[in-house]
Amino acid sequence: MKNNQQNVLIIGAGLCGSLLALRMGQRGYNVNVYEMRPDLRKTDISAGRSINLAFSDRGNKGIKLVGLEKKVQELCIPMNGRMLHDKDGNTFLSNYSGRTHEYINSISRGGLNALLLDEAEKHPNVKIHFNKKCKSVDFENTTALFKDYLTKDEFIEDADCIIATDGAGSALRKSYYLGKKFLFSFSQNYLTHGYKELAILPDKNGGYKTYKNALHIWPRGEFMVIALPNLDGSFTVTLFLSYDEGEYNFNNLTTPERVTEFFKKEFPDALELMPNLVDDFFENPTAPLGTVKCTPWHYKGNTLLMGDSAHAIVPFYGQGMNASFEDVVEFDAILENHDGDWEKVFTEFSKTRKKDTDAIADLAIDNFHEMKDHVANPLFQKKRKIEMALENHFPNTYFSKYSLVTFNEEIGYREAMLQGRAQDKAILNMLVDRDINTPYDESNIDELHQILEKIQNETKAVLEDDKIAGLH
Amino acid sequence: MKNNQQNVLIIGAGLCGSLLALRMGQRGYNVNVYEMRPDLRKTDISAGRSINLAFSDRGNKGIKLVGLEKKVQELCIPMNGRMLHDKDGNTFLSNYSGRTHEYINSISRGGLNALLLDEAEKHPNVKIHFNKKCKSVDFENTTALFKDYLTKDEFIEDADCIIATDGAGSALRKSYYLGKKFLFSFSQNYLTHGYKELAILPDKNGGYKTYKNALHIWPRGEFMVIALPNLDGSFTVTLFLSYDEGEYNFNNLTTPERVTEFFKKEFPDALELMPNLVDDFFENPTAPLGTVKCTPWHYKGNTLLMGDSAHAIVPFYGQGMNASFEDVVEFDAILENHDGDWEKVFTEFSKTRKKDTDAIADLAIDNFHEMKDHVANPLFQKKRKIEMALENHFPNTYFSKYSLVTFNEEIGYREAMLQGRAQDKAILNMLVDRDINTPYDESNIDELHQILEKIQNETKAVLEDDKIAGLH
Structure with missing residues (x-):
């Protein structure tokens, strides 16, 4: 290991920053991490509310890298599929995979x-400094300006390199943008919808009020509610709704009566589980849903964006944290090969990684429409049914788009996107054109095998047609 | 006409701003235009160099709207097609359309x-103020802050509404972005390539040194040179080249010898026409190629972005000015219906127009690859040949993507893009799959008609497949 006495400054001690700090610490670097918030282990930042995330195979690669797989497992609640709730309160469990060992997890x-x-x-070579807000980065001189929230002092730190894992509102990215020292491509795109967090509290005995091992969805076409379980028996619930379109929207849900009316009409079974709805609704903020892309991520060997600061995405594929942890894994592999040459490491990382984070950003927006709308569409449901049967009977051969993205961590997001979208297009069109006849006999393995071959051939044709047209 | 005594403030007196000012003047509004540059009619801003643009049917809609068709025609040089130059100096004219009355124009x-x-x-109700730079816009109060470049004074102007036609670096757009008063989606994306303007000067007798009525292209795969004619016998030449990739790039073309070597190797026939090459190369700046998209364009009924300020695009479809003039036409039609209600006008305009300006931005990037590379590709050339024959024999039925975008101004850019891309995909795939057999007999109208029908059916199938897959 070369140059491990180098000083690495990390901005932000969120999930990505703390995993990176741990890994760089294991590699022997002198690591200083600056975090704007107080230490979340000492201060109850989220005001008693459990906020959870989906944790799956790509994220687990990062956790394995630092040897914490067992400890993290203890924090996980498996979710085997989507539990769909219709307006009449009927529920339907749609598994994430036809392979029973494939599931995602809810984690705090x-x-x-x-x-x-x-x-x-x-x-001992890792130091974490809390309440220190990064205001800007001088990327030409590899220094960062901080404000201490407790003393109100401002101070400058320098390092051999600076890695910004400071999230969607990154100070380093802002410095790139405002610095105008190089051509910086940048986008921030908001959905028409915002979100608000609510809660289903535990029952009297501390148990779960609805099925524990699923990601619950109440899909309603133009809006939806979802719920993920927490270890304490509660569920974190999220309402996704337009700011200003449709009969009910965030701008016009301004009274307790209207909020109750909306839930009574659209989510009656959820309302029953949430006597605390109105209080939550008016106490919790409405937040926007944005996607950030940019390039370049690095300035020479001085500074690098990583995680949300480089590629903030919407939450609908449950891949935000997983993508950031995968960043750390890919970064670590490149560091292994080019240790000592930060510019080479940063350049190589940006070059190999960006195509994949662009892809998961686009996939996450696809899944917004899939979750709020398509999951309730009969054609889409037929497709999922066929895919479940294929994954179940041909577990080493067939992988749906969801499986490719979520459970096939050895291929990149971009490859998963291209293959997965082509498969979806092939199956949906074959269903409409009756090239796949339904109903088919699920116990007839020959019939299923014929369907598999048809889908494989048609998927190949879709990819080939796109290639000839120069689309990828 | 209602409310025509309203005060309209226009920021920027470039092509879009001056056409808008003229039209609003014709409608009777009190119009004040503020332009940062000196009056180009009095000051020779471009230092003697003719800079030209492609002017075509969509732009002409705007010119017709204000009754200037004849006067503008006098400024135009028709370009009937692309004159392709290979490395050996051979030339090949590829028409823009199989219909002889369809061509584009070079205009100063x-x-x-x-x-x-x-x-x-x-x-008398239109006043244009030069040397007044807009620094920011207070969109909540409908006022703008200007700096007078001559007196150095700063002053604030207010109006009933403010329309910013101040180009890619728009002050209003910057105020939207920095103001953080609403969710502003925004992107700036740069190509890996930059451009530099050069010139082919007139011959001794003031004549054209190469064919006048074409847009000349020297396509070389990863870079290219183009040339458009000027009325004075010169051509404005543009080199499009990567900043830092490939054997020759802007970053390493640093000596007269290397520049000459590059042109001698890649563009020998162009070099012969440009004894002034080296001087031009080192005198003229290298500029970036960027695309800007954003939304919303308006803030209530107070302010509106129009033209490049709302949607700057790369120049490869020759549609930048045309798109901005079409903005004025569409804006004018909406104003006709909702005169007196600025918020309604601005909202409606943004809603109907953005899908089309997003499309031309994407098409312009497609054409970057088409011009520098595909035009020299045998498969692409076969496609163009078939399309020319179809446009020639079935002038009311078949329209290539280029024709749909450039000469079919009654349909929007987005429709042109969807239909045109589907056609291209259909033809390219049918050629590869030998569903269209070449060579075919161009004088055999039945054979051509069969090809037309095949293309129409396959195009429909492509669009239908995409629709089922939820792609559009």
């Missing part, structure tokens, strides 16, 4: 972050 | 802008 953001901070701080 | 930016300013100023 705070719990996971605390674990990573604890483990990072076990390394 | 300065000449056209001067005409529009002259015509606008004929209206």
Whole structure:
């Protein structure tokens, strides 16, 4: 290991920053992490509310890298599929995969972050400084300006390199944009919808009021509610709704009566589980849903954006944290090969990684429409049914788009997107054109095998047609 | 006409701003235009160099709207097609359309802008103020802050509404972005390539050194040179080249010897026409190629972005000015229906227009690859040959993507893009799959008609497949 006495400054001790700090600590670098918030292990930042995230195979690669797989598993609640709730309160479980060992997990953001901070701080060469807000980065001189929120002092730190894992509102990215020292391509795109967090509290005995091992969805076409379980028996519930379109929207849900009316009409079974709805609704903020893309991520060997600061995405594929953890894994592999040459490491990382984070950003927006709308569409449901049967009977051969993205962590997001979209297009069109006849006999393996071959051939044709047209 | 005594403030007196000012003047509004540059009719801003643009049917809609068709025609040089130059100096003319009355024009930016300013100023209710730079816009109070470049004074102007036609670096757009008063989606994306303007000067007798009525292209795969004619016998030449990739790039073309070597190797016939090459190369700046998209364009009924300020695009479809003039036409039609209600006008305009300006932005990037590379590709050339034959024999039925975008001004850019891309995909795939057999007999109208029907059916199938897959 070369140059491990180098000083690495990390901006932001969220999930990505704390995993990176831990890994760089394991590699022996002198690591200083500056975080604007107080230490979440000492201060109850989220006001008692459990906020959870989907944790799956790509994220687990990062956790394995630092040897924490078992400790993280203890924080996980498996979710085997989507539990769909219709307006009449009927429920339908749609598995994420036809392979029973494939599922995603609900995990506490705070719990996971605390674990990573604890483990990072076990390394004497890693120091984490809280309440220090980065205001700007001088990327030409590899220094960063901070404000101490407690003393109100401002101070400058320098390092051999600076890595910004400071999220969607990144100070380094802002410095790139405002600096105008190089051509900086940048986009921030908001959906028409915002979100608000609500809660289903545990029952009297501390148990779950609805099925624990699923990601619950109430799909209603133009809006939806989802719920993910927490270890304490509660569910974190999120309403996704337009700011200003449709009969009910965030701008016109201004009274307790109207909010109750909306839930009574659209989500009656959810309302029953949430006597606390109105209080939550008016106490919790409405937040926007944005996607950030940019390039370049690095300035020479001085500075690098990583995680949300480089590629903030909407939450609908449950891949935000997973993508950031995969960043750390890919970064670490490149560092292994080019240790000592930050410019080479940063250049190589940006070059190989960006196509994949662009892809998951686009996939996440696809899934917004899939979750709020398509899951309730009969054609889409037929497709999912066929895919479940194929994954179940041909577990080593067939992988749906969802499986490719979520459970096939050895291929990149971009490859998963291209193959997955082509498969979806092939199956949907074959269903409409009756090239796949339904109903088919699910127990007839020959019939299923014929369907599999048809889908494989048609998928190949879709990809080939696109290639000839120069689309990819 | 209602409310025509309202005060309209226009920021920027470029092509879009001056056409808009003229039209609003014709409608009777009190129009004040503030332009940061000196009056181009009095100051030779471009240092003697003719800079030209492609002017075509969509732009001409705007010129017809204000009754200047004949005057503008006098500034135009028709270009019937692309004159392709290979490395051996062989040339090949590829027409823009199989219909002989369809062509584009080379027009002087300065000449056209001067005409529009002259015509606008004929209206006593239109005032144009030069050397006044807009620094920011207070969109909540409908006021703008200006700096007078001559007196150095700063002053604030207010109006009933403010329309910013101040180009890619728009002050209003910057105020939207920095103001953070609403969710502003915004992107700026740069190509890996930049451009530099050069010139082929007239011959001794003031004549054209190469064929006048074409847009000349020297396509070389990863870079290219183009040339458009000027009325004075010169051509404005543009080199499009990567900043830092490939054997020759802008970053390493640093000596006269290397520049000459590059042109001798890649563009020998162009070099012969440009004894002034080296001087031009080192005198003229290298400029970036960027695309800007954003939304919303308006803030209530107070302010509106129009033209490049709302949607700057790369120049490869020759549609930048045409799109901005079409903005004025569409805006004018909406104003006709909702005169007196600025918020309604601005909302409606943004809603109907953005899908089309997004499409031309994407098409312009497609054409970057088409011009520098595909035009020299045998498969692409086969496609163009078939399309020319179809347009020639079935002039009311078949329209290539280029024709749909450039000569079918009654349909929007988005429709042109969807239909045109589907046609291209259909033809390219049918050629590869030998569903269209070449060579075919061009004089055999039945054979051509069969090909037409095949293309129409396959195009429909492509569009239908995409629709089922939810792609559009």
